[in-house]
Amino acid sequence: MRITKIFFVSLVLVMISLQSCTKDKGPIEPEVILTTVSFSMDVQPIFDTNCISCHNTANSQYYGYLDLSTGYAYSSLVAVVSNGYSPNLRVSSGDAENSVLWQKVNNSQLFGSNMPLGGTITNAEIETIKVWINEGAIEN
Ligand code: HEC
Numbered sequence: 001m002r003i004t005k006i007f008f009v010s011l012v013l014v015m016i017s018l019q020s021c022t023k024d025k026g027p028i029e030p031e032v033i034l035t036t037v038s039f040s041m042d043v044q045p046i047f048d049t050n051c052i053s054c055h056n057t058a059n060s061q062y063y064g065y066l067d068l069s070t071g072y073a074y075s076s077l078v079a080v081v082s083n084g085y086s087p088n089l090r091v092s093s094g095d096a097e098n099s100v101l102w103q104k105v106n107n108s109q110l111f112g113s114n115m116p117l118g119g120t121i122t123n124a125e126i127e128t129i130k131v132w133i134n135e136g137a138i139e140n
Pocket residue numbers: 046047050051052053054055063064065066081082083084085090100101104105111112113115116117118119121
């Protein structure tokens with residue numbers, strides 16, 4: 001009787017110590033996401049120069065019900081259903097081909113007029129937007 005008790009107590013102790021072993025695996029490494037394009041440093045400046053004259057609620061220019069100004073652009077785009085081209089998403093993370101934003105700057109004519117309306121952006125800027133989306137459309 002006594003021996004069985006000692007056996008069970010030590011069994012429990014062994015189990016506890018095994019459990020604490022699995023926890024002690026050293027410091028947890030933060031997950032590093034490698035991207036080449038930054039939303040705030042590379043993409044937002046394209047919007048600032050070419051888009052916010054028409055896509056900016058602050059100056060009552062809300063074409064397409066889309067605000068591309070700093071602080072609003074990201075949450076207006078990523079995983080948001082397009083106003084004019086529902087059910088397509090404005091930006092489908094990791095998938096530029098299925099993003100209204102990229103199709104509209106890439107002159108595909110799949111979703112109405114090319115953007116910027118009445119203007120142009122460079123191929124490098126179009127590529128920047130594409131790479132940002134395909135790298136996961138991160139708010140970096
Ligand atoms: C001269 C005004 C003007 C400028 C500049 C402009 N847009 Fe637009 N945009 C519009 C209008 C008008 C619409 C609504 C009609 C349409 O969908 O084509 C629109 C719609 C859009 C839509 C679709 C929104 C939705 O969900 O229906 C996207 C995406 C867009 N614009 C992106 C851009 C980007 C990116 C730029 C800058 C590179 C830009 N636009 C510059 C006028 C403009």
